Amino acid sequence: MFKGKFINNLPKIYGLYTGGFAVFIILMAIAEQLGMSARNIGIMFVAFTVSIYALIGYLSRTVQADAYYVAGRQVPTVFNGMATAADWMSGASFVALAGGVYFGGYTYMAFLVGWTGGYVLVASLLAPYLRKFGCYTVPDFIGTRYGGNLVRACSVFVLFIASFTYVTAQITATGTIASRALGIDFELAVWVGLISILICSMLGGMRAVTWTQVAQYIVLIVAYLLPLFWISTQGGYGVFPHLMLGEEVARIGELEKTLGLGTEAMTNTKGVMAELKWPDGEAVKGLKYLSTTHSEVPDGGMAIWKYLSLAICMMVGTASLPHILMRYFTTTSVKSARKSVAWSLFFIFLLYSSAPMLATLSKLSLLDPNLASSIIGKSISDVQALEWVQRWSEVKQVFITDLNGNGTLQLNEFFMNRDIVVLATPEIAGLPFVISGLVFAGGMAAAMSTADGLVLAISNALSHDIYYKIIDPKADTAKRLIVARVLLVLIGAAGAWIASFKLNDILGSVAWAFDFAMSGLFFPLVLGVWWKRATREGAIAGIIAGIGSGTFYLLWVYPKFSNAIWGVVHEPWLGIDHLRFGMIGAPICLIVMVVVSLMTKEPDAATQAMVDETRIPTGRAIIGK
Amino acid sequence: MATNNAKAYWGKTKLHMIVTLIIWLFFSLIIFMFGSELNTISFLGYPLAYYMTAQGSLLAFVVLLFWTANKQEKIDKDHGYNEREEN
Numbered sequence A: 001m002f003k004g005k006f007i008n009n010l011p012k013i014y015g016l017y018t019g020g021f022a023v024f025i026i027l028m029a030i031a032e033q034l035g036m037s038a039r040n041i042g043i044m045f046v047a048f049t050v051s052i053y054a055l056i057g058y059l060s061r062t063v064q065a066d067a068y069y070v071a072g073r074q075v076p077t078v079f080n081g082m083a084t085a086a087d088w089m090s091g092a093s094f095v096a097l098a099g100g101v102y103f104g105g106y107t108y109m110a111f112l113v114g115w116t117g118g119y120v121l122v123a124s125l126l127a128p129y130l131r132k133f134g135c136y137t138v139p140d141f142i143g144t145r146y147g148g149n150l151v152r153a154c155s156v157f158v159l160f161i162a163s164f165t166y167v168t169a170q171i172t173a174t175g176t177i178a179s180r181a182l183g184i185d186f187e188l189a190v191w192v193g194l195i196s197i198l199i200c201s202m203l204g205g206m207r208a209v210t211w212t213q214v215a216q217y218i219v220l221i222v223a224y225l226l227p228l229f230w231i232s233t234q235g236g237y238g239v240f241p242h243l244m245l246g247e248e249v250a251r252i253g254e255l256e257k258t259l260g261l262g263t264e265a266m267t268n269t270k271g272v273m274a275e276l277k278w279p280d281g282e283a284v285k286g287l288k289y290l291s292t293t294h295s296e297v298p299d300g301g302m303a304i305w306k307y308l309s310l311a312i313c314m315m316v317g318t319a320s321l322p323h324i325l326m327r328y329f330t331t332t333s334v335k336s337a338r339k340s341v342a343w344s345l346f347f348i349f350l351l352y353s354s355a356p357m358l359a360t361l362s363k364l365s366l367l368d369p370n371l372a373s374s375i376i377g378k379s380i381s382d383v384q385a386l387e388w389v390q391r392w393s394e395v396k397q398v399f400i401t402d403l404n405g406n407g408t409l410q411l412n413e414f415f416m417n418r419d420i421v422v423l424a425t426p427e428i429a430g431l432p433f434v435i436s437g438l439v440f441a442g443g444m445a446a447a448m449s450t451a452d453g454l455v456l457a458i459s460n461a462l463s464h465d466i467y468y469k470i471i472d473p474k475a476d477t478a479k480r481l482i483v484a485r486v487l488l489v490l491i492g493a494a495g496a497w498i499a500s501f502k503l504n505d506i507l508g509s510v511a512w513a514f515d516f517a518m519s520g521l522f523f524p525l526v527l528g529v530w531w532k533r534a535t536r537e538g539a540i541a542g543i544i545a546g547i548g549s550g551t552f553y554l555l556w557v558y559p560k561f562s563n564a565i566w567g568v569v570h571e572p573w574l575g576i577d578h579l580r581f582g583m584i585g586a587p588i589c590l591i592v593m594v595v596v597s598l599m600t601k602e603p604d605a606a607t608q609a610m611v612d613e614t615r616i617p618t619g620r621a622i623i624g625k
Numbered sequence B: 001m002a003t004n005n006a007k008a009y010w011g012k013t014k015l016h017m018i019v020t021l022i023i024w025l026f027f028s029l030i031i032f033m034f035g036s037e038l039n040t041i042s043f044l045g046y047p048l049a050y051y052m053t054a055q056g057s058l059l060a061f062v063v064l065l066f067w068t069a070n071k072q073e074k075i076d077k078d079h080g081y082n083e084r085e086e087n
Helices: A002-008 A010-033 A038-059 A065-073 A077-088 A091-108 A110-133 A138-146 A149-182 A186-201 A205-234 A246-258 A270-275 A301-318 A322-330 A334-352 A355-367 A380-384 A387-394 A420-428 A433-471 A477-499 A511-520 A522-530 A536-557 A559-565 A582-599 A605-615 B004-028 B030-038 B048-078
Strands: A398-400 A414-416
Touching (some): A010 A433, A038 A186, A038 A205, A065 A322, A065 A477, A077 A334, A091 A110, A091 A301, A091 A420, A110 A138, A138 A149, A138 A522, A138 A536, A149 A186, A186 A433, A205 A355, A301 B030, A355 B048, A380 A387, A387 A398, A511 A536, A511 A582, A605 B004
8 A cells, every 4th residue: 555655754755855855955046156136046945845845745745634733643753753843843933032032142042941841741751642542632532531512512621722823823833034035025925834734734634744744954064064074064163163152151141241241332212222223213022232241141130030921821832832842742651651652852952052152143243343244333324234134234234324323333332133044144154145045935835834834733623623523423534625725725714814914912922822722631641541530511611711711810910911902011920921921821820720620529440441541551542543 | 539540540640740840940940040150061063052952941831741641641551541532
C-alpha cells in the first residue's frame, strides 16, 4: 500500500526535499550574481516554498475521518517532533523573538524559558494520557472524561477564544511577510497568505498539515541558523556562536556603559516619543530605541516576580494550548507520544537558543565603534546614507532623528521595529541578498505552519465536538468531513478578515492566547487524568470561573479596555499585568473546580474505570480504535 | 477496579512525575529567584543567569525530557505495560 510505503520512506523523501531546497538556494545565489533583482529573489523564495507546501497538501488529501483528524495515528516520533516544532514556532517566534531579546534583555528572556519549560508539563502530565485516551480533539477528552454536552461546549468555547486570539496574529504575520517579500499591499497579502494556509490543510486535514509542517520546519530552521552561523564565522566571533559569544556579551556590557545606556540623557520622555514624526507627518509608532541592558539582571523582588510570573504563564499556557496537545494524538503509541515531546523540544531548542545569539551579534554590529557596520556614535548624515537604513526607513521600520542637534547618532535617537533584528541583520552584516530571501521564506513557513495548526484545531473542535457530538451524532463520515472543511475555510476567512483591519493594538499580544488557555483548560485537563474525584460539575464550574475571572481581569488591567469601560487606567495588582492574567484565572479555576468537585457526588464506577484505563499505556483506547 | 499491578504502576508513575517536576521547577523558576547572584558567576564567558535563561535551562529541559521518557519506559516494562510496536 502506498501509505505504508510513504511512512517507511519518510527519511528519504525529506532528505531529498532538503537537498532540493539546498540546490534551490545555490541556484538563487548564482542568479543573484548574474544580476537578478532582490525583489525577484524574494518572490522566487516565497513562491517556490509555498508551492511545495501546496503540493504536499494536495498529495495528502483524504476522505477518512481518522486521517483527517489525527493523521491516521501513524506519524513517527521524530517527524512528529519536527511538525510540532513548526506548529509551535510562530511567525512571531521567528521574526520577533530575537528583536524582543534585543530590546527587552533578561526580563524578556522569561519567554524563552516559558515557551520551552512548558513541554515538561506536556510530557509528564498530559500528552501520553491523552494519546492513550484516543480522542480526536482536546474538548473530546474533556467531554468524554467528565461526560455531557455542557462541559464539552465549555471547553470548545475556551479553545475558540485562545486559538482565535492566536490565529489572527499568525495570519497578520503571514500577510506582513508576504507583502514585504512579494511587494504587494498588506490587505491583498493577507488573502494570499490565507489561501496558502488553506491549500495546506483543507484537503487532508491533520495528515496534510503534518507533512507540510515537517517541510516548513526544515525551511524555517535552515533560514534561522544559516545566517547566524554565517555572520558569526565571517565576523570572527567563532564558528559555534552558542558557545563562543561570552566575550561579545561582555563587550556589549562595556559599550552600554560608555554610551550611557539608561542614563537620563539617553532616555526619551513620553512627550518626546509622542512628538516623533515621519517626514510625511505621520506619528512614529511601534518602533523602539535601546533602553534595557543586554545581560544584566534587574534588581529587586518585583523584577524577580515579573520574570517568574511571566515564565509560569507561558509554561502553563503551553501545556493547555489545544493545537499543540493535538499533535501528540497523531503518534503511533503512548511511548512514542512521550518521546515525541522530547524531540519537539529539541527542535524548538535549536531556534530558541539561537535567538539571543542573533540579538547579541546584531546589537554588537550596530554599537561597536570598532566595526565598520556600527552606526551609534557616527555622524547622522553618514548613517542616513546607508543603503539598509534607507530601504527600511522607506517602509517605516527604521527611524533616525537628531534629538539634541549635535549631528551624532546616539542610542536614544535610533528607532527600529524589533522584526528588523531578524529581517535586516544579514543585510547589515553584508551577506548576499539570497540570505534575506531565505529569511523571508523561513518567516513565511513559521507563520503558515502555526496558522494551519490553529485553524485546524478550531475547525476540528467545532466540527467534531459541536456538530458531530452535539448537533448531529448520526452524520456519516462524508458529511462530517464536508462540515469540517467548510468550517476550516470560514474560520480562516474570519481570521484574515479581522487581520486585514490591522487591529494589532486592539487584539493585543500573542501572550493572551496562553493566558486564556491556562485559565480555562489547564486544570480540567490535568485533573481529568490525575484526580479521579474530579466531577463534571467541578469541571464546568472551574472552566467558567477560570475563563470568566481571567477575562474580567484582562479587561480591568489592560489600559485600552479599562479606559473604555471604567474610564480609568488601573494599576496592575501585584504586578500582574495584561501579559500575565492567567495568574488570576488558573488558580481560581483550580480552587473552584476542587471545591465544587468535593461538594458533588463522586464520579460513577464507569468513569473511574475509564480514568484507570487512561493511566496505563497498553490496552484498548477509551474512544475510537 | 484497578488491579494491584496497576496500582503499583501508577504509584511509581506518580513518583516519577513528581521527581520530573521538581527538576523542572529548579531549572524554570528556582534558579531565577537568584538571578543577580548567579550573574556574578561566569560560565563559558557568559554571566550565569544570562546563560541559563538564554540557553542553559532550555538545554536542561531537553535532557530532562529524554531522561524522563526513558525512565517511564522502564517503569512500563517492569509492570508489563510496554507496548509492542516499534518505530
